[in-house]
Amino acid sequence: MKIEETKLKGCFVIEPEIFHDERGHFFESFNQKEFEKKIGQKVDFVQDNQSFSKKGVLRGIHFQMGKYAQAKLVRVLSGKVLDVAVDLRKDSKTFGEYIAVELSAENKKQMFVPRGFGHGFITLSETSEFAYKCDNFYQKESERGIIYNDKSIKIDWQLAESEIIVSQKDNQLPSFDVAILELN
């Protein structure tokens, strides 16, 4: 397993080692001992989520507030997505910056998005199946978000605006400037 920290401290890209043989292939999609050693912290995942999306569907940018904050270990089971993490830690040198990484069933890359980040992804292939582990439970009341096309974060989602599909809920999310007023 190869784990590399991104320019956003605490946010990692993980590439599992794939073992190929005549039957197909095998890989460890998660190994707690190795994972915690490489990221240098303990993480107790308590919830696994899975979502299916059509091309152009953009989910995000989401996070949960305060004690309900979630770290996420995300990966793609089929298709290809652009996965985005936005640093929302006010005391961070990279506050307000984002990273975008292509995750696909083919490259098998994963992203670890720590607490204190906003997270979103867009499906670039015809469909995608997306799976992730969370270290805190879903708590509807503490759900927050930032509008995907925020003018100060300026995320390049790789698809034309006309191809992007967002839920009504996500389309009404506030701008970065407004969303951060509530953060510590």
Ligand SMILES: Cc1cn([C@H]2C[C@H](O)[C@@H](COP(=O)(O)OP(=O)(O)O[C@H]3O[C@@H](C)C(=O)[C@@H](O)[C@H]3O)O2)c(=O)[nH]c1=O
């Ligand atoms: C996230 C979540 C949703 N739900 C329900 C609420 C709702 O009725 C339905 C769909 O929820 P959403 O529209 O929020 O799903 P979605 O837009 O896929 O939300 C997810 O987006 C990505 C980017 C993340 O990072 C996740 O943490 C999560 O926020 O599923 C749960 O029951 N448990 C959960 O953990």
